[in-house]
Amino acid sequence: MTIHILPPEVASQIAAGEVVERPASVVKELVENALDAGAKTISVEIGGAGRTLIRVADDGAGIPADELPLAVERHATSKLLSADDLFRIATLGFRGEALASIGSVSRLTITSRPADAPVGARLRVEGGKIGRVEAVGAPVGTLVEVSDLFYNVPARLKFLKQDVTERRAIDALLTRYALAYPSVRFKLSEGSSLSLQTAGDGDRRAILAALYGVETARQMLEVTSEEEGLKLSGFISPVALTRSNRKEITFFINGRWVQDTPLTQALLQAYHTLLMVGRYPLAALFLEMPPEEVDVNVHPAKAEVRFRNPDRVFSFVQRSARRTILAFAPVPQVATQALWGRSDEGRQAVERGPQGDAAWILGHDADRGPLTVDRTQMPEDGSPATVSGPSSTVITQQPMSSNIPLLRLIGQVGAAYLVAEGPDGLYLIDQHAAHERVLFEKLMAQHDQKHIPSQALLTPVVVELSPASARLIEGQLAVLNHFGFEVEPFGQNAFQVRAVPALFAGSDPAAALRALVEDFEEDETPLQNEIEAKVAGRVCKRLAVKAGQVLSPEEQRALLNELEACASPRTCPHGRPTMIHLSVELLERQFGRKGAR
Secondary structure (H helix, E strand, O other), X not given: OOOOOOOHHHHHHHHHHHHOOOHHHHHHHHHHHHHHOOOOEEEEEEEHHHOOEEEEEEOOOOOOHHHHHHHOOOOOOOXXXXXXXXXXXXOOOOOOOHHHHHHHOOEEEEEEEOOOOOOEEEEEEXXXXXXXXXXXXXXXXXXXXXEOOOOOOHHHHHOOOXXXXXXXXXXXXXXXXXXXXXXXXXXXXXXXXXXXXXXXXXXXXXXXXXXXXXXXXXXXXXXXXXXXXXXXXXXXOOOOOXXXXXXXXXXXXXXXXXXXXXXXXXXXXXXXXXXXXXXEEOEEEEEEOOHHHEXXXXXXXXXXXXXXXXXXXXXXXXXXXXXXXXXXXXXXXXXXXXXXXXXXXXXXXXXXOOOOOOEEEEEEEOOOEEEEEEHHHOOOOOXXXXXXXXXXXXXXXXXXXXXXXXXXXXXXXXXXXXXXXXXOEEEEEEHHHHHXXXXXXXXXXXXXXXXOOEXXXXXXXXXXXXXXXXXXXXXXXXXXXXXXXXXXXXXXXXXXXXXXXXXXXXXXXXXXXXXXXXXXXXXXHHHOOOHHHHHHXXXXXXXXXXXXXXXXXXXXXXXXXXXXXXXXXXXXXXXXXXXXXXXXXXXXXHOOOOOOO
């Protein structure tokens, strides 16, 4: 093919692909324009999860009628004049691409009126074609309507996710901006359903309560730190309040939401040694710094930034968060007198805890060093773990059958593991994973029989969720009711639990409901094709006994007997091993009774 210039409409659609990825991208650009215009009230209404309608209204400065056609042209902006301005940007928008990109892949209508104009003006853009400006009656501010998104790019339309996913992306976006701009009133609705509404009174903790519930907001720790040129404010969670992923970690830099991996890592470093492996904090942090110290022009969607002095910023965030955590939750000291004179390696293992590192130290020999089980290489096919020493000596046991032999309970160690003797050696059983397997098989057996007994609660429990989480629960109500839960909407982003499966009687019903809105650290691949099994696995994980929970001898024995009766006792529903087997032969080798090492 010969080299040629692309038609303007094709070039516009290519450029739009970098800015407008999904409905949430449109909402982001329009909300940022409203904030740049000084709006104090921003109302967002969507239809068809943003595919059919996005309407954003604000009470900002407005656009004069004679500038409306220029506003939808590419590279038209009021926020910078020269290339030098790129290195001291104090506004959210600056490239002049958003409205042009949106107008090229949708039917766009802009109605605006500045405070000094007697009437408003309206302009329509369809697939990049700009219409005529009309005089209309309108309040001060701007109203932007985007309908039929991607109607002229059907290939892009096919790549959009399910409605519930697109709605959750919009919910999460508005949630973040509501936290970043507490003095602005935000409202998000779809038809008659109201997802988010804030008062705009500047109280961030009140917004946290509206998003995550009063109890969660009460527990959040306030961060306030300042040093030369840097200021950090916001909230982080205490060590007892965590999630299984990083999705609830939010950073704003100079009012701009960014997804910066080093900043997230700095926050996680502040929690170092305080959280279990695979658990992450909640955070909404707002970093302010001189505009010339950060470059925001490094990503098409402006989601990433580059710092002039990244090490200083990283250290400031880490120290500020760590100082806040320790001020409210001092680090407990290890009682070394209770270590019974262990070797240095053994003492380090106790201080780290059984889940503190990938290698869990089981014992120590003066000649061979520590005996370890590599938890990063746990098999998922029911075979036992590989046990190795510090050098080339590796002892791999032969695969065992899917069932386990009858075991004799010895006791509990570390308030997390059961120790039992079998005919072929010693078994160490993870009480949480084992109980999770027992609950899962019982619940799925009742499911297969199409009869899951339900237990009504004496007092219904109300659970408040964030808008994004509430969307997810709404899509799972039928499945929850099928499993013996009785859950119904109870106001904005709230649900009332009136009954739970009899199998979980006495457990926390709020924990069961929240289990559905977290992506767990375990791989759920075995459950991907069965939504019922996936839901059951999540609920059972949350309601199973936890590591650190002391069980009576009767409870230990009952758990062991129920695990022996399971069809797949060697793994939890997510594929994690429930036990480690140490054969008699291995023990004899370790004690020097048999064979060469």
